[in-house]
Amino acid sequence: MxxxxxxxTSKTQRAAKMLxxxxxxxxNYVKYxxxxxxxxxxxxxxxxxxxxxxxxxDGLSEMKGSALKVAxxxxxxxxxxxxxxxxxxxxxxxQVPPLSAPLARKVLTKxxxxxxxxxxxxxxxxxxxxxxxxxxxEAWKDDQKLAVKLQYPGVAKSISSDLQIVKPVAMRMFNLKxxxxxxxxxxxxxxxxxxxxxxxxxxxxxxxxxxxSVMPNLTFPKPFKEMSTKTVLTMEWKEGKHLSEYDGMEPTxxxxxxxxxxxxxxxxxxxxxxxKVHADPHPGNFMVSPENELIALxxxxxxxxxxxxxxxxxxxxxxxxxxxxxxFLGILKELDVVTEGDTPEEQxxxxxxxxxxxxxxxxxxxxxxFDFSSPExxxxxxxxxxxxxxxxxxxxxxxxxGSRHFLYVNRTLFGLLGLMNALNAGPxxxxxxxKYLTKRALNGRxx
Amino acid sequence: xEKETILSAYSDYLLDHQERPKSMHHFAKHLEIGEQxxxxxxxxxxxxxxxxxxxxxxxxRDLTVEQxxxxxxxxxxxxxxxxxxxxxxxxxxxxxxxxxLLLPQGKEQLQAWKNLKQAKHTFLDYVxxxxxxxxxxxxxxxxxxxxxxxxxxxxxQFITIxxxxxxxxxxxxxxxxxxIEKSLKLSFEISDSTILxxxxxxxxxxxxxxxxx
Numbered sequence: 001m002x003x004x005x006x007x008x009t010s011k012t013q014r015a016a017k018m019l020x021x022x023x024x025x026x027x028n029y030v031k032y033x034x035x036x037x038x039x040x041x042x043x044x045x046x047x048x049x050x051x052x053x054x055x056x057x058d059g060l061s062e063m064k065g066s067a068l069k070v071a072x073x074x075x076x077x078x079x080x081x082x083x084x085x086x087x088x089x090x091x092x093x094x095q096v097p098p099l100s101a102p103l104a105r106k107v108l109t110k111x112x113x114x115x116x117x118x119x120x121x122x123x124x125x126x127x128x129x130x131x132x133x134x135x136x137x138e139a140w141k142d143d144q145k146l147a148v149k150l151q152y153p154g155v156a157k158s159i160s161s162d163l164q165i166v167k168p169v170a171m172r173m174f175n176l177k178x179x180x181x182x183x184x185x186x187x188x189x190x191x192x193x194x195x196x197x198x199x200x201x202x203x204x205x206x207x208x209x210x211x212x213s214v215m216p217n218l219t220f221p222k223p224f225k226e227m228s229t230k231t232v233l234t235m236e237w238k239e240g241k242h243l244s245e246y247d248g249m250e251p252t253x254x255x256x257x258x259x260x261x262x263x264x265x266x267x268x269x270x271x272x273x274x275x276k277v278h279a280d281p282h283p284g285n286f287m288v289s290p291e292n293e294l295i296a297l298x299x300x301x302x303x304x305x306x307x308x309x310x311x312x313x314x315x316x317x318x319x320x321x322x323x324x325x326x327x328f329l330g331i332l333k334e335l336d337v338v339t340e341g342d343t344p345e346e347q348x349x350x351x352x353x354x355x356x357x358x359x360x361x362x363x364x365x366x367x368x369x370f371d372f373s374s375p376e377x378x379x380x381x382x383x384x385x386x387x388x389x390x391x392x393x394x395x396x397x398x399x400x401x402g403s404r405h406f407l408y409v410n411r412t413l414f415g416l417l418g419l420m421n422a423l424n425a426g427p428x429x430x431x432x433x434x435k436y437l438t439k440r441a442l443n444g445r446x447x
Numbered sequence: 448x449e450k451e452t453i454l455s456a457y458s459d460y461l462l463d464h465q466e467r468p469k470s471m472h473h474f475a476k477h478l479e480i481g482e483q484x485x486x487x488x489x490x491x492x493x494x495x496x497x498x499x500x501x502x503x504x505x506x507x508r509d510l511t512v513e514q515x516x517x518x519x520x521x522x523x524x525x526x527x528x529x530x531x532x533x534x535x536x537x538x539x540x541x542x543x544x545x546x547x548l549l550l551p552q553g554k555e556q557l558q559a560w561k562n563l564k565q566a567k568h569t570f571l572d573y574v575x576x577x578x579x580x581x582x583x584x585x586x587x588x589x590x591x592x593x594x595x596x597x598x599x600x601x602x603x604q605f606i607t608i609x610x611x612x613x614x615x616x617x618x619x620x621x622x623x624x625x626x627i628e629k630s631l632k633l634s635f636e637i638s639d640s641t642i643l644x645x646x647x648x649x650x651x652x653x654x655x656x657x658x659x660x
């Protein structure tokens with residue numbers, strides 16, 4: 001039977017869709033127990049993860065909109081999720097059915113006040129790319145090629161109800177309790193709402209263009225305010241290949257290094273100078289131009305780092321703050337990882353765990369140059385992630401752990417590490433970005 | 448007086464008075480014309496009301512055909528159907544109060560069906576003119592049954608979309624647009640044999656029923 005691609009529009013219909021996901025997962029567990037009796041446990045578990053990921057992904061992709069965004073977000077954290085989940089969820093950004101020409105035309109006309117034919121010299125109704133909450137069309141005006149991003153109608157309004165539906169599924173997947181996640185879901189919800197506002201995205205893109213002009217080899221698509229609204233964003237069309245297809249351009253090692261260095265500098269500059277960071281580092285959001293320039297796309301999700309969070313978070317990059325247990329516990333308290341109600345044993349468990357985690361995460365900053373393509377480093381990171389995930393004592397800890405800002409900052413950090421690794425470049429100058437800074441970075445070069 | 452002028456005068460009257468004129472005589476007097484001028488086009492108020500709904504369909508059809516002939520991206524049948532519906536609900540939007548008056552819910556629903564009768568013919572004529580070939584229906588040997596099946600399905604969809612729009616309370620009836628997009632996608636891609644056989648079965652029944660009469 002061919003799959004009906006009917007996207008549910010009301011909350012009850014969405015709920016029915018999620019229910020389907022739920023029962024599908026259940027059925028996979030039955031299969032898993034069946035298999036477990038006859039075959040090796042690890043293999044069966046791997047198959048189970050894969051089957052569950054497929055079912056959940058199919059359910060989510062039919063709901064399109066914000067649920068898909070959540071799937072994407074979960075796929076970023078490669079170190080927490082089993083591999084199969086990550087692989088399936090990473091597809092999320094590519095597979096969505098495009099809007100028909102008449103609906104695209106109607107929505108554009110309603111938004112811009114004039115038909116696409118009147119606004120642009122030419123407009124191609126076959127969309128060129130799909131984003132999870134919109135699609136990108138090619139257009140021309142005054143001999144300039146443009147990218148017109150059009151948001152699916154109704155997406156913005158469905159976010160809150162979608163999240164309510166995704167919540168129990170997500171909690172089950174990550175073994176969380178409802179009272180622990182309220183604040184996190186709030187953070188996600190507000191970020192998703194921001195992402196549906198293309199006016200904000202345009203502003204954030206313009207800010208990045210203005211403030212990053214000091215950095216070489218980095219470019220952005222110029223936005224056109226007069227042809228943009230809350231759900232339509234017109235930008236300059238950038239020629240190039242997405243980062244995931246970079247290998248196809250057959251870059252030299254030198255070119256790879258240049259892209260890796262630019263990407264690294266771009267992120268550290270944003271974090272330390274702007275205190276506002278592009279929080280969606282996945283291969284679909286970056287392109288490389290034929291001249292081997294890095295092109296940063298999609299400024300819908302930008303995370304601002306409040307001063308107190310920034311200060312506490314980056315204190316953790318100094319080894320002396322970690323080795324002194326008293327100082328270390330103080331910082332963990334500032335970040336809500338350790339709470340006043342914790343027993344001394346619980347405090348010790350948390351401090352030990354974070355010490356191990358930070359020793360690995362901080363390693364790139366312990367030297368002038370670091371090779372992110374090293375598989376050993378990532379293997380170590382993932383092994384620790386898997387180990388922590390299964391640790392019973394940690395799971396038993398009550399209450400929520402960690403400031404809400406961790407959510408997007410960690411996603412950014414792990415996303416960046418993933419991109420750096422995939423680039424397969426040589427060692428990168430870890431502190432190269434410092435020459436662009438006007439502020440003093442808290443994890444400045446070690447003396 | 449022209450047909451269209453009479454229809455629009457009658458619409459205004461309905462909107463202003465929320466009921467039919469007392470008699471054709473009253474209405475003719477209101478228009479300051481002779482009764483026979485109206486009878487040249489319409490035999491009754493019922494006929495006028497049915498004509499209004501058909502007129503909306505014609506309006507949307509003409510705009511759709513015009514767009515299909517001027518822009519290549521809008522020529523294929525599925526795109527034309529989506530364009531038709533999106534345009535049709537725009538036409539309805541401009542006349543929402545009138546449509547609600549002409550298509551009453553609840554007890555008087557029978558009146559609504561009567562008022563849609565002429566629109567149905569106009570609509571189905573248009574759909575037939577598109578010569579839609581559904582691959583999944585090719586197993587039906589009889590062209591007549593095939594045509595009836597498509598008629599039943601197309602009209603069912605028309606009613607469903609209309610009903611959805613009548614109840615839609617989203618801003619700018621945005622949800623109806625999405626509904627149109629999804630349901631048209633569904634009907635052009637449908638290939639589930641059990642659903643199809645049920646539709647064909649219904650199409651056969653309607654064909655035989657009409658032959659028997």
